[in-house]
Amino acid sequence: MAHIIKLREACKVYRLGDISVEALKKVDLDIDKGEFTAVMGSSGSGKSTLMNILGCLDTVTSGDYFLDGQNVNSLSKDEYAEIRNKKIGFVFQGFNLLPRTTALENVELPLFYSRHINKNDYNSLARNALIRVGLEDRMHHEPNKLSGGQQQRVAIARALVNNPAMILADEPTGNLDTATSLDILSIFQELNAQGITVILVTHEPDIAKYAGRIITLRDGIILSDEKTGDTCNAGEDRKRMLTKRLKEAI
């Protein structure tokens, strides 16, 4: 299978005055199309740096990064913006939706910055994305009228709308309770089952176990990289949990 992501000896050094901090130390990483990968690590492990680089928000200090077969090292800021628009869908911990803007308008946002999409298609594309995350009846709600889980679904729809090469989720369940977290994870699993590459950055093993592959970082190097043969099903886990709670309540 084709590599969506290919990192070769990727280094990232931050300079703070006289001190330089090596956040990534010669990381090699391949992620295939259609994989559901979790990047694990405690804070300071370099996972945020890795995610910024994978998401084309930041550049490597040395080494090579091929995204979807294209070496993105020598690209300009504007070309980075274009790649983010075309190939990457972001889902953040804090949802990062535009306030006072309806769910539909939020999902349309990446389309605004896309050069290849016809204006007349904005609405239908955004609607389809919202239907895929099960929010067809909340399209005209503004973020403050939506629950945390619903806001994160809007964010996922926004990540999906440009039909990106991968979805990059940075602690997407960090602000959500367990049941909602499982709900969001089940959406990722469904999308992955439809063939979308998902990279999930988290520090919780409980979340990472729903991915098909878990990469653990520590001090800027890959500590372990294992494929979990038998992946947990987030949807079923959620049902089980809710049933259990219901029983306890009774």
Added chain:
Amino acid sequence: MTLGNTIKISLINILKNKTRSLLTALGIIIGVGSVIVMVGIGTGSQEKIKNEIASMGTNLIMVFAGGQRSGHGVSQGAGTSVGLSLKDVERLRREGTWIQAISPFVTSNAQVIYSRNNWRTSIQGVSAEYQAIRNYNLSSGAFFQDTDVAGSRSLAVAGQTIVNELMPYEDPLGKQIRIANIPFTIIGVLESKGSSGFGRDEDDMILIPYTTAMNKLTGTTYLRSIYISTTSAGKIEAQQNQITAILREQHRLKPDDEDDFRVGTQTEITERADSIGSTLTLLLGSIAAVSLLVGGIGIMNIMLVSVKERTREIGIRMAVGAKGSNVLLQFLIEAFVLSMLGGIIGIAVSFLIAFILNTFTELTVVIEWSIVSLAFIFSGSVGIFFGFYPAKKAAELNPIDALRYE
């Protein structure tokens, strides 16, 4: 990303913050409004003065005494020397080719008494032709005739102010007033001309025959000035030159002597008033332009705050693919639209103020379309100029930091 999308995003943002947008635009509203109104007031008073000068008379030429340098090189003010006499008037009347009417002019200030009222005013001694020269209309009575002048009769034609001050409730015709203790009979009242653009009350004066004035009032044989009207407007300049030639000869001036009189025309006065008016307009306009500038700084201030406040939004936009130029354009258009909006509202406000001033005050506000369009264009440029720095700051944000900004 099309320009249309960027404009749409900017408009949406402006409409989402209606109060803030209005407050931001307020500086521009006041700036544009005051520029238009101030310049309008300047232009209005300029036109008013021009009309007054035009109403001074038709094809008017004035000859003032003075303008001669004394032996010590000290220039005397016009009218202060003793250069003009009745002989000059006679000679001009005889020889002036295009002279329609001519009148000597002497003046002095005197106390006027009627019954228990008294008033100090300007007494002007003129000929019967003076009425035609100055286009004076009478609201009642008649002007004195040549025979009255020849006979040095004590007749007076009063301005409206004199009537108002001395005998507001009486018919002034035939009433006896005392000017410097000499009894005069009022035979006519001039139509009111109102105050002039120079701030002088044009109705505060009394016209009497110049013979009477010279014999009984001033006791001098010299004239302050001579008023002449020409047969047509086209002949004013030729007549002006002829008058100069005649008077130089009459005054026996050597070729290298300077004139001991000064010949002025309406055109010259109009030009001078014009330049004063333009200065006034420029002054008022530049004061108002400063407020437009302050309005622009207001826009910059709000836009800077807005960029700070919306750092996260900018981060989100960049994360989903907005380029620096997209963000720059968005904020620039926002500033531009805001100031244009302010400009439009400002123009509307200025029209309203002009209407109010024209209706309820004595000020005349003349709004010229050139100023309106200039103020409009200027407000747009102010928006772009002062919006650029905040927009650039927004565009230069690092998406990672912007996304993390709380």
